[in-house]
Each structure stands twice: as C-alpha cells, then as structure tokens.
Amino acid sequence: MNLKIFNLNCWLLPPPFSSENKKRIKKIISLVKRHNPDIITLQEVWLKKYVQKIKNGLEEYTFFHSDSKVFNKSGLLFGTKEKLKHFSSGHFPIKKIHSVHEKIGKKGYQIAEIKPNFHIVNTQLYAPERKGEISITLSQFRRIESLVKGKRVVLSGDLNIHDDEFIRINNEFKYKPLGKFTVAIKNKYANMRFNRPHHANKTIDYIIGTKNAPKVKTELINPTEVSDHYAMIGVVKT
Numbered sequence: 077m078n079l080k081i082f083n084l085n086c087w088l089l090p091p092p093f094s095s096e097n098k099k100r101i102k103k104i105i106s107l108v109k110r111h112n113p114d115i116i117t118l119q120e121v122w123l124k125k126y127v128q129k130i131k132n133g134l135e136e137y138t139f140f141h142s143d144s145k146v147f148n149k150s151g152l153l154f155g156t157k158e159k160l161k162h163f164s165s166g167h168f169p170i171k172k173i174h175s176v177h178e179k180i181g182k183k184g185y186q187i188a189e190i191k192p193n194f195h196i197v198n199t200q201l202y203a204p205e206r207k208g209e210i211s212i213t214l215s216q217f218r219r220i221e222s223l224v225k226g227k228r229v230v231l232s233g234d235l236n237i238h239d240d241e242f243i244r245i246n247n248e249f250k251y252k253p254l255g256k257f258t259v260a261i262k263n264k265y266a267n268m269r270f271n272r273p274h275h276a277n278k279t280i281d282y283i284i285g286t287k288n289a290p291k292v293k294t295e296l297i298n299p300t301e302v303s304d305h306y307a308m309i310g311v312v313k314t
Contacts, residue, residue, distance in 0.1 A: 079158075080114050104303070149181075174212065295309055
C-alpha cells in the first residue's frame with residue numbers, strides 16, 4: 077500500500093505578520109484536493125479560525141490539533157483519511173534564551189500510529205534568529221531522534237535546519253538531498269513584510285523515514301506559491 081503525505085509550513089500568522097491569509101487558505105485547500113494525499117502535515121496554522129477554515133474545506137479528513145479555543149499551540153495541524161491506531165502530541169521545553177514569540181508558540185510534535193509500529197511525526201522546530209539559538213533547534217531535533225529511535229517512522233515538517241547541517245548532525249534518518257530549496261528567494265511570499273530574504277534559498281522542510289522505515293520518495297510542489305515555503309509530497313510504501 078502506498079501512503080501519500082502532503083506537508084506544508086502554511087505561514088498563517090496573525091495579521092499583519094503574514095499576508096493574504098484568506099486567499100492563501102483557499103489556495104492551500106485547492107492544492108491539497110488536487111494532490112489527494114492520505115495524510116496532511118501542516119505547520120504554522122496558529123489561529124483556531126484558520127484551523128476551522130481548513131477543516132471545513134477538507135471535510136473528508138479527520139484533523140488533530142491543540143484543544144485551546146483561540147490559539148492553536150505549536151501551530152501544528154495533522155489530517156488523515158486513515159483510521160489511526162493511536163495519536164499523541166507534546167511540546168519541547170522552553171528555555172530562558174527562547175525568543176518571546178517562540179515562547180508563545182510552544183513548538184512541539186504530533187505522533188500518529190498509522191499501523192502497528194509505523195508512525196508519522198509532524199513537527200516544527202525552533203526558528204533561530206540570533207547567534208547561539210541554533211543550539212535550541214538541534215536539542216529539539218535530538219528529542220525527536222530519541223522518540224523515533226528503533227521505530228518505523230516517517231518525519232514530516234519544518235525542522236529549521238539547513239540540509240547541509242542536517243546531513244552532519246543526523247543519526248536516525250535516511251536522507252538524500254532534494255537539490256531544490258523549500259524556501260526560495262523567488263517565491264514572492266518569502267519576500268513580503270516581516271519575512272527576511274536571508275532566511276530564503278534554504279532547504280529546511282523534510283519528509284524522511286528512519287533507517288528501518290520504508291523508503292520515502294519526496295518531491296517539491298514547485299513553484300506553486302501558497303506560502304513562504306513550498307509544499308512537499310512524500311510517498312511511502314507501508
């Protein structure tokens with residue numbers, strides 16, 4: 077059985093910190109429908125009203141998110157057509173050197189057991205902005221590695237780790253570079269207000285399997301512009 081995973085950092089921050097949110101939500105929903113994935117892993121869907129709009133547009137999926145009323149803590153949204161064996165979520169520890177908005181966001185992870193001993197993890201790691209903050213991102217990645225060690229897992233999400241660095245620090249996952257940027261300077265949304273060009277022309281989004289998981293075939297949906305990141309599709313034989 078082939079399982080298709082759709083992944084996207086949606087950049088759905090409260091206005092004015094992102095742009096054209098209503099328009100882009102419609103585009104995101106249309107893009108998902110066009111590719112008809114079995115699993116959807118989304119990041120940065122921060123407001124519950126945005127969560128609801130996506131759920132309303134994709135009624136054939138069952139969605140999982142935080143249970144707070146206004147703010148979707150961690151910004152993660154997991155959708156599935158498959159009946160899950162188990163679902164859980166967690167947050168990374170907050171440290172004193174966290175930026176204010178990262179403290180508010182409470183980055184974390186979602187873990188879905190699709191079949192016995194086969195899981196999909198949706199996550200977004202810390203976005204470093206100042207010198208030394210990459211250590212937070214790397215410590216969060218080590219936490220993910222400890223959670224998946226010895227298991228058949230596909231990790232999907234925005235790791236905020238450039239692929240050159242990822243190759244150096246990765247211990248648990250099979251990874252072959254895409255050869256393309258997941259955040260590209262030519263994407264108009266990567267250059268809009270509150271986005272900084274030096275964050276672009278990087279590969280920081282992944283759909284990858286652990287070393288004992290089935291191989292994942294990954295491609296960018298590029299150059300479709302629905303966010304400041306490009307969407308990705310991963311296909312895995314379960």
